[in-house]
Amino acid sequence: MKKRIAIFASGAGTNAQNIIRYFKTSSVGEVVLVLSNKRHAKVLEKAENEDIKSLFFDKVDLYETGRVLDILESNEVDLIVLAGFLLKFPDHILHEYPNRVINLHPALLPKYGGKGMYGKYVHEAIIANGEKESGITIHYVNEHYDEGTIIFQASTAVSSEDNPDSLAEKIHELEYKHFPKVIETLLETE
Numbered sequence: 001m002k003k004r005i006a007i008f009a010s011g012a013g014t015n016a017q018n019i020i021r022y023f024k025t026s027s028v029g030e031v032v033l034v035l036s037n038k039r040h041a042k043v044l045e046k047a048e049n050e051d052i053k054s055l056f057f058d059k060v061d062l063y064e065t066g067r068v069l070d071i072l073e074s075n076e077v078d079l080i081v082l083a084g085f086l087l088k089f090p091d092h093i094l095h096e097y098p099n100r101v102i103n104l105h106p107a108l109l110p111k112y113g114g115k116g117m118y119g120k121y122v123h124e125a126i127i128a129n130g131e132k133e134s135g136i137t138i139h140y141v142n143e144h145y146d147e148g149t150i151i152f153q154a155s156t157a158v159s160s161e162d163n164p165d166s167l168a169e170k171i172h173e174l175e176y177k178h179f180p181k182v183i184e185t186l187l188e189t190e
Helices: 014-023 042-049 059-065 067-074 091-096 119-128 164-189
Strands: 003-008 029-036 053-056 079-082 101-105 133-140 150-157
Touching (some): 003 014, 014 029, 014 042, 029 042, 029 164, 042 053, 059 067, 133 164, 150 164
């Protein structure tokens, strides 16, 4: 039986769409649900276009009412994937899904992690600090921003010609190449 994946995202959803498409042909897992804390996030539209159930929720639903946990449980979700999700993930859901919530971070943790370090802010900091290398980190989510156990990392060179936009493109290539495969490997080993 295929494992059931829920994706949380706050924005455009390019990684979510890539994961959805990858798992359409997988024998191991399937994306059954996409959730966003932004009512008009493009990820919701992309999920609908891929015939995946998509839902908006607000902070009260996430942190106070238990609605989001109820949705996950009623959809029999096995693995939660954070793909550009910008809110701190709530402890009560982490307790119900131990080592079954993973995140993608656009840098080589433990550097350039923590609250406020996402997307362009990460790339700007890496360029400003003259780093020679950046990359992606896929990690388990715990109660602290970007501090969960690292599952996988891939790196890319940062050249003196790079700017935040060109670095973002390099990082996206790594994300698209590796994130779905790492998810699939995790599902195979469960």
